[in-house]
Amino acid sequence: MKKLINDPQDVVSESVRGFGLAHPDIVKVSEDPLFVSRAGGAVAGKVGLVSGGGSGHEPLHAGYVGQGMLDAAVPGAMFTSPTPEPILEATKAADGGAGVLHIVKNYTGDVLNFETAAELAEAEDITVRSVVVADDVAVEDSTFTAGRRGVGGTVLVEKIAGAAAERGDDLDGVAAVAEQVIENVRSMGVALTACTVPHAGEPSFDLAEDEIEMGIGIHGEPGFERIPAAPADEITERLLNPVLEDLLVSAGEKVLLFVNGMGGTPLSELYVVYNHAKDVLDSRGVEVTRNLVGNYITSLEMQGASITVLRLDEALTELWDAPVNTVALRRGL
């Protein structure tokens, strides 16, 4: 294992500290317990948005703290859910008096710990609602999950619900927007290589030299099929078609097409995938009106990509277009 780290136990704390030092205009890092919140603190009267989960998926979630998106993010240890205590403290830091929405990826540890934190917050008179993102169509139930895993769709939920909160929607309204995104978003990923969790010291799974894994999870959880390495266009179709079928996308509909890198894939390859995915959608009569291409939810240095499709209407499009000023997503501010 070769990594730009010191002691494997310190990667998350050192990395988050560096993140805070680099972006003091946008975020504030609280070290004990560890969470990241907006530099300016909670916005009075605005619904607060909190997300979190195991580290190793950067820029998710701390990279999305800032105006127009999250109010706080809670990084757990690598690929390990944060405990209720930092989630509770992040929830308090995000509370501007209008309640807090927890955006939770569907992994058993995350769901349980956010639930406990929500109960503790309620005991301190903070109203909390939760939404659970479960957009990965690859498998039902997985290593850390009952039901579908939460993956790329989470970034879109955070952006769009964040814009609704910024607009002044109340807690029920923001939660309803988040649920609308969740109902209309689906994803699937592929791994070309495995990744190595620092404290484990070896790859989380093995793939042969000429083998790729379809339906991989963002922690290296098994997909549904190992196939010989194939041309990008074929891989793109094998990811995109199940997503479109599960989402029941029809000709004439508008979508956001999100091609995400797993962390170790060159940006040029993500645009090769985007190029063909756009052609496939064009040929089905589906209009790609918005897009996102890059490394937005990763698995350390894993090579691979995921495709996420979100069905758009005018209301969601307007919220997607709203200004945002976070470290990883910045537009109009």
Added chain:
Amino acid sequence: MKKLINDPQDVVSESVRGFGLAHPDIVKVSEDPLFVSRAGGAVAGKVGLVSGGGSGHEPLHAGYVGQGMLDAAVPGAMFTSPTPEPILEATKAADGGAGVLHIVKNYTGDVLNFETAAELAEAEDITVRSVVVADDVAVEDSTFTAGRRGVGGTVLVEKIAGAAAERGDDLDGVAAVAEQVIENVRSMGVALTACTVPHAGEPSFDLAEDEIEMGIGIHGEPGFERIPAAPADEITERLLNPVLEDLLVSAGEKVLLFVNGMGGTPLSELYVVYNHAKDVLDSRGVEVTRNLVGNYITSLEMQGASITVLRLDEALTELWDAPVNTVALRRGL
């Protein structure tokens, strides 16, 4: 070799086509000859900025085309300089009547081909000036270079000279700003792994399981030393100290600290490096007033990082802070 590509010969054209399809609000792709220019065309009366070079370093350079930065970018084949013809066409597309500045990384092929293109453009009555970026302190002369190689400093030259052009500086003024950045910027990189050029099909060099290469070039050109894998803090100092010594940075000075990923390194590790680099600069009494952390000039899927330091004064700081709206760098717009 496992990559998200189709025919290795088509990677660049398919990738750039996808890039154009994804960002029609910012860029326009011309396919034959291949170059990328601003969606809105040249800005009348503004100095045009053109850069380019071999592909495989994305988001450099096409990701920096847009308001406040480049007017056009010319992607060559993977790790191969573009020929004069597309550079000439990009120069014409960037010309708003106030002349064009070529920003060239110091590699022999790039320097020659930009020079030829500049002569051809002059023959068509476009005034062209050129600056050559040579910020890599690792080695004098290298595989593709007489003198020092141009690396991370190029991103800063493009941003700051782009802001000067946007402000309305004339060609001499923009070139002088670019030269000021070039004089005050230094870089060095480290490779943990090699990368594989698609049409070569195998890694461009070999590194043992426990070995890293200090002073690596962005095409995998040899550095000056192979050492056993070391903690991130030690690697950071081995990169940062020679940069500071070459730049003659003294206590009390202000700098921009740029920690760049080579493409395959997790973002979390770049912040571990930033964290310690910031501490080192603090302890030397050097004030980090601006920064950039992320994958901005890459070597395909290479794991590793580079550190770039730019000495700042008020004028450069103001230009760094100016609004920019490109695919890879966006702020204030």
